[in-house]
Amino acid sequence: MHDPISQNATIRIEEVNESHLPQILEIYNYYVLNSTANWDFDTRSLSEQQVWFRSLKSKEYPVLVALESSGQNNSKVVGYCNLGEFRSKAGYAK
Numbered sequence: 001m002h003d004p005i006s007q008n009a010t011i012r013i014e015e016v017n018e019s020h021l022p023q024i025l026e027i028y029n030y031y032v033l034n035s036t037a038n039w040d041f042d043t044r045s046l047s048e049q050q051v052w053f054r055s056l057k058s059k060e061y062p063v064l065v066a067l068e069s070s071g072q073n074n075s076k077v078v079g080y081c082n083l084g085e086f087r088s089k090a091g092y093a094k
Contacts, residue, residue, distance in 0.1 A: 016063040023077035
């Protein structure tokens with residue numbers, strides 16, 4: 001799933017747009033299934049990820065993406081972050 005970032009990579013941070021969502025979803029679902037880093041229990045579909053993104057943007061929460069540039073106008077999402085409502089995930093219930 002996760003290839004190491006090249007030592008010569010250029011990483012840039014920018015605001016997320018909808019074209020980044022499939023790669024963000026891949027990262028998100030991987031960590032739901034394989035770690036305790038995320039407090040959700042279920043993976044998301046792309047349409048659910050779009051609802052998540054649009055909801056955050058409508059509330060003016062920042063959503064940022066880290067992109068690794070390969071030099072051929074190709075960028076790979078290698079991370080993302082966002083702010084949102086405190087403890088809104090299912091893992092926080094009781």
